[in-house]
Each structure stands twice: as C-alpha cells, then as structure tokens.
Amino acid sequence: MNDVSSHEPIVPSTPEGQVLQQKHGRKVARIAEQLRTRRSTAPLSRQKRTVSHQVPKVHDKKHTDEKIDLLDLDEIIEVDVKRRICIAEPGVPFCKIVEKTLPLGLVPIVVPELKTITVGGAVAGCSIESMSFQYGGFHDTCVEYEIITAQGDTLVCTPDNEHSLVFQMMHGSFGTVGILSRLVFKLIEAKPYVHLRHEKHATIDSYLASIKRHFELQDVAFMDGIIHSNTQLSLCVGDFVDEAPYTNRYDWLKIYYKSTAERIEDYFETPYYFYRYDQGVTNVHPKSFLGRLLIGKFLGSSEVLRIAEKARWLLLDDKRPDVTVDTFLPFSRLKEFLQWYEKDCGHYPLWCVPYRRVHDYEWLTDEFWKGFGDELMVDIAVYGMRQRGDTNYYRLLETKLQELNGVKTLISYNYYPEEEFWSIFHRKNFETVKAKTDPNNIFRNLYEKTCQASMGR
Numbered sequence: 001m002n003d004v005s006s007h008e009p010i011v012p013s014t015p016e017g018q019v020l021q022q023k024h025g026r027k028v029a030r031i032a033e034q035l036r037t038r039r040s041t042a043p044l045s046r047q048k049r050t051v052s053h054q055v056p057k058v059h060d061k062k063h064t065d066e067k068i069d070l071l072d073l074d075e076i077i078e079v080d081v082k083r084r085i086c087i088a089e090p091g092v093p094f095c096k097i098v099e100k101t102l103p104l105g106l107v108p109i110v111v112p113e114l115k116t117i118t119v120g121g122a123v124a125g126c127s128i129e130s131m132s133f134q135y136g137g138f139h140d141t142c143v144e145y146e147i148i149t150a151q152g153d154t155l156v157c158t159p160d161n162e163h164s165l166v167f168q169m170m171h172g173s174f175g176t177v178g179i180l181s182r183l184v185f186k187l188i189e190a191k192p193y194v195h196l197r198h199e200k201h202a203t204i205d206s207y208l209a210s211i212k213r214h215f216e217l218q219d220v221a222f223m224d225g226i227i228h229s230n231t232q233l234s235l236c237v238g239d240f241v242d243e244a245p246y247t248n249r250y251d252w253l254k255i256y257y258k259s260t261a262e263r264i265e266d267y268f269e270t271p272y273y274f275y276r277y278d279q280g281v282t283n284v285h286p287k288s289f290l291g292r293l294l295i296g297k298f299l300g301s302s303e304v305l306r307i308a309e310k311a312r313w314l315l316l317d318d319k320r321p322d323v324t325v326d327t328f329l330p331f332s333r334l335k336e337f338l339q340w341y342e343k344d345c346g347h348y349p350l351w352c353v354p355y356r357r358v359h360d361y362e363w364l365t366d367e368f369w370k371g372f373g374d375e376l377m378v379d380i381a382v383y384g385m386r387q388r389g390d391t392n393y394y395r396l397l398e399t400k401l402q403e404l405n406g407v408k409t410l411i412s413y414n415y416y417p418e419e420e421f422w423s424i425f426h427r428k429n430f431e432t433v434k435a436k437t438d439p440n441n442i443f444r445n446l447y448e449k450t451c452q453a454s455m456g457r
C-alpha cells in the first residue's frame, strides 16, 4: 500500500500547476510500481537526462548496475511568486529554473555555477555557491522533499515533520537513502545585472580579515574568491543591480578565474554571473587560446563531463587520477591549511567559497561537530591537480582535513578506510533512515557507493 505521510504536501496554487502536479503523480506511480514489483535486491542506479557532475571513474559500477528510469522527472511544476517558492522535479537543471524565475524577478537562493547541475543532484551531492556565506548549501533553502523509498512508498519530508531525519539525511546522501522525486525550495528577489568587485590581497591574513568583515557585516549579496597563490588572493564580492554600464561573458575566449586577477570590477547579466565558471571552474578546457577559439564555445562543463564519461577508458587514468575535490574547513583553520597546502600540494588556482554553518548536518557525526567551533566554514576547491611522485594526494587531503576538523565532499575518488569513514559520516543516522527507506540496501550504503562501487569494488 502506498503510504503518504500525515503532513499535507505543499500544493500548486494555479490550475496549470495543478495539472502538472497530477502528471507528476502519474510519473511517481510508475516509478513506485517498478520498485514495488522488483524481485531482485541487486543494486540499482538512477538514469537521468543531464550529465552527472561527479568525477567520471573508469570502473564505476553505476555503468553496469540495473537502472531505474527517472528521465521524465524533469519538469518545473510551479513558480509561486506570492509564496516565493518553486515546486520542481529533481531532474530540472538550474539554468531552466533561472530561465523561468528571473523574468519574474526571482531566483533560487543558491545557484550552483555549472548550468546543468540539477536541483535533485544539488541536494544529494551538496551544492554551494557565492550566496552560501549567507544561506549555506542549496539544501538549506529547501522546505519539502517527496521521496520514493526502495519499497515504492512515498514520503513527504520536511525539516519538522515525522520524517525530518529523512529530510536531513537526503542531503549529501549521494542517492543512498531513496529517490528524491519532488522538491519545494525558496526563491529570493533578483535583478537583471550583477556588479562584482575583485578585491586583491597580498597576504592570507588580509584576505581572511576581509572575508570575516563581509561575513559579519553581511554587506554584499555574493562572495567567493580565487586564490592564485598565497600572495595573490582575489576576493570577489557583488550585488544585484538594475543597470550596467557594460557586461561581460566568460563562455568562449575569456576565462573567468583569470579575470579575477586582472580586473578590479565587472558587470554581468545575472545568468552569465551564475554560470561564469561553466567552462570549468579553475580547470578550463581547452586551455590554449587556439583551442578555445576553435571549440571553446561548444565545450561547457556538461560537454566536457559527457566526453570524459563516454571515453573514460581512453581518457582517464584510474591509478593516478587528477585531483578534483571540495574541502570544507572551519574558517579558523584556513590559514594553517593554505600554508600546508602551498608546501605539500602547490597546485593553483583554488576556488574559495565561504559557507555559513546554518545547520549541524545530521550526516556528520557528533564528534565531528564537537571539534568544529566556527560559525563560518570555507570550501576550498582543488580542481585538476596532477598527482606527482608516489603520493596519493586524495588520501593526503583526507588525512590533513581530519587533523584540521575539515571534511571533503564525496564527488570524486575516496580512499577512506571503512572505520575512519564512519568516524566522520554518521553511520547510525544513515542506518535509522535506511531501515525506513531502503532496508534491503538496493541503493548501497554511503561507504559502499562512494568509496567502493564508484571505484569498481
């Protein structure tokens, strides 16, 4: 029997929205039926329309797993201007959301910088961006999830109903606690343009002081930065504006991260601000001017990832993969990290995204949070570092982060031993939720999925 929780779901307010909601109900019924009638308990992977923004891996078992078809979960059900919310299916990419909401003077509160990151993937894989210093991650702006369990039941989960733990554990779950089938998230007012100032800092101390000041004063709408080196650090702060004297785009010959060292200010049409990194954040392809001239216009993040995924046997080195990792650190340990990183890693530039600790995420252990005194954390993203010598730089970062009370997201190669992994990620909370949503473990547990199956084990 299909169990819909006692919490009444947020429903669309317009006749068009209600028609789309009914259509959504039929899609959910199809997926639930497929799960309910499935006899096998072998692992199941999702099939969605847009490319996955996980680092492609040659032996990832998701390529050979049986699939559950989520291809049609890709519609916006309603943008409700009055309630300032959007109701959407998980497969909608942010570029489609912004296309629909911006003409109404609204945008999602956190808009990840790559055009085709989907709202569902942003929750399950932890998305962030330059508004995160005020609002945390995209998940923190969501108010309701509909989740289909492995048994084909449908749960409506909110931060404060009886499924609140399921709601919180969907964030950062990498799909291991069920299928997110519908989301309701908040929108904020937006303007047509963004004005950005690139502050230049020659020392880590001055850079950190400026981040702290903006965080305390909340005097800008956007804040992120590019660390070109420990003596050349750009902090990029900005606001929505109604008019712009000129605008720039970084989707062909010009490379955004380089502009942060060269310019002192910039103007963008709002969507081109959001997707300023779409050609690769700090790891832009192709790198040469000629390459960019010839094919740069056609190679956004989606295309690069799609090619890497399709030609993974040819292009990727599973033994010594380049390092792509998001590291989250307490703000108070950032200086120590940057000094260590310069000495032991030395790959630049780094992307720096301040992130407010809006909620102590239930998927991290109590011990982790005990060691974490700060109200502000910072994501330092290392994208495309070549590994040198015999050092496993992924593992080196995993170890160093633990020393500094940091954590990394699980989007790429993960080498944690199992016991160490569960000292960071909250096994008991995962098990409690999975007992309800996936008792036969058909979506794998977090360790199996991100540390074993993704690497072919």
Ligand SMILES: Cc1cc2nc3c(=O)[nH]c(=O)nc-3n(C[C@H](O)[C@H](O)[C@H](O)COP(=O)(O)OP(=O)(O)OC[C@H]3O[C@@H](n4cnc5c(N)ncnc54)[C@H](O)[C@@H]3O)c2cc1C
Pocket: 046, 048, 051, 052, 053, 054, 055, 070, 090, 091, 112, 113, 114, 116, 117, 118, 119, 120, 121, 122, 123, 124, 125, 126, 127, 128, 129, 173, 174, 175, 176, 178, 179, 180, 181, 277, 281, 324, 383, 411
């Ligand atoms: C090179 C690179 C650059 C990146 N840059 C940025 C950036 O600029 N800003 C940023 O915020 N993030 C960035 N990320 C991280 C990105 O936000 C996350 O990887 C995010 O999860 C990608 O979302 P997606 O839509 O591509 O989802 P996918 O990659 O397809 O899925 C992510 C995870 O969520 C699970 N999942 C997907 N849909 C569902 C669903 N409906 N129900 C349950 N589980 C589901 C999948 O199984 C998977 O484990 C980057 C990642 C990479 C690899």
